[in-house]
Structures are given as structure tokens and as C-alpha cells.
């Protein structure tokens with residue numbers, strides 16, 4: 001039985017049109033993403049020490065295993081952060097948190113867009129929660145992941161060329177803007193934010209010398 005398996009796409013392959021075409025999703029999910037997962041699974045078949053939960057492997061691995069595990073994790077997270085009819089403006093707790101972190105929602109959108117457009121080469125642009133419970137924008141190269149740098153991922157944009165080249169060729173900015181304006185699922189971001197905050201709070205209580213002092 002496989003240890004690492006490709007999760008089903010959370011939407012139909014043409015669901016993100018016209019922003020991300022069905023052919024892009026077909027190749028990106030069906031070949032690139034599938035390829036990373038299947039290769040990782042073959043390595044795990046030969047080496048039982050790799051049969052860990054995927055996020056644990058992403059934190060610990062290096063070399064080829066990190067490349068495959070990171071790409072497997074990042075792509076799964078990427079698909080789940082997108083939805084048809086997404087984008088727009090979040091509300092409630094999430095909006096308040098983004099405003100507090102960036103000084104305004106427009107500034108959050110702008111920072112994420114600039115990071116994704118400006119990242120040199122292959123990689124990922126992220127919204128993350130840092131250790132001070134602030135939302136930040138960061139980028140990682142190749143298969144790297146913010147969890148390896150003490151940051152909790154909230155959302156990601158794949159900026160490898162295979163994510164957008166069929167749709168907009170070298171115009172990465174058009175893809176990035178479409179993702180932010182039309183596809184980002186803010187409910188997914190909120191779920192990740194709440195989970196990361198709860199984990200932080202639990203760890204803080206656990207480590208605090210006198211938890212009631214604050």
C-alpha cells in the first residue's frame with residue numbers, strides 16, 4: 001500500500017477558468033504534482049525511515065527527499081487555497097488580523113502580489129503567521145516551505161513557470177493578480193490562521209513558567 005498518495009483535486013479541472021485553464025490544471029496536477037508524490041512514494045517504499053506524516057518529513061528532510069516532499073506538500077496546499085469565485089475581501093476576524101498586520105487589506109494584497117511577481121526563479125509566495133502572531137508575506141525557493149523557518153503557512157501561490165506559462169506565457173503578473181483578485185479562498189486562509197493560532201497558544205501555555213501570570 002502506498003504511504004504517500006495524491007489527494008484528489010478539490011475542484012473540476014476547468015473550475016478556475018478563465019484565470020487558470022483546464023489544460024494547465026491537467027498538466028500541473030496530473031503530471032507535475034503527481035510526479036512528485038509518486039517519486040516520493042517510491043523512495044519511501046525503499047526506505048522505511050521516510051514513512052512519516054508529510055509535514056514532518058518536510059520539516060526534517062533535505063536533498064532529494066526535501067525536494068519531493070516539499071513539492072508534494074506545497075502543491076496540495078496550493079490547490080486547496082484556490083476556488084472558483086474566490087478573491088474579494090475577507091470579513092470579520094481575518095480582515096481585522098490582516099489590517100492589524102499590514103496596516104490595511106490593500107497593503108496585504110499589494111505585498112503578496114509584489115512578492116509573487118518579484119520572486120526570482122522557481123518557488124512559492126506565501127501568507128504566513130509568524131511567531132508574534134502577525135501575518136506576513138514571504139517567498140521560498142524551489143521546494144522550500146515556511147514550516148522549515150518557524151512560520152505557519154496560511155496560503156501560497158505557485159510561481160514556478162509551469163503554473164502559468166500555458167495561460168499567460170511570461171506574464172507572471174497577470175497570473176498573480178488573477179489568483180489574488182479572483183481565486184484565493186479566504187475561508188481556507190481563516191481556517192489555517194485559526195489552527196496556527198490555537199497551536200501557538202497551546203505551545204505557549206505549555207512552555208510558560210506561570211501560565212496565569214498574563
Ligand code: MN
Pocket residue numbers: 028032075158160162163
Ligand atoms: Mn507547481
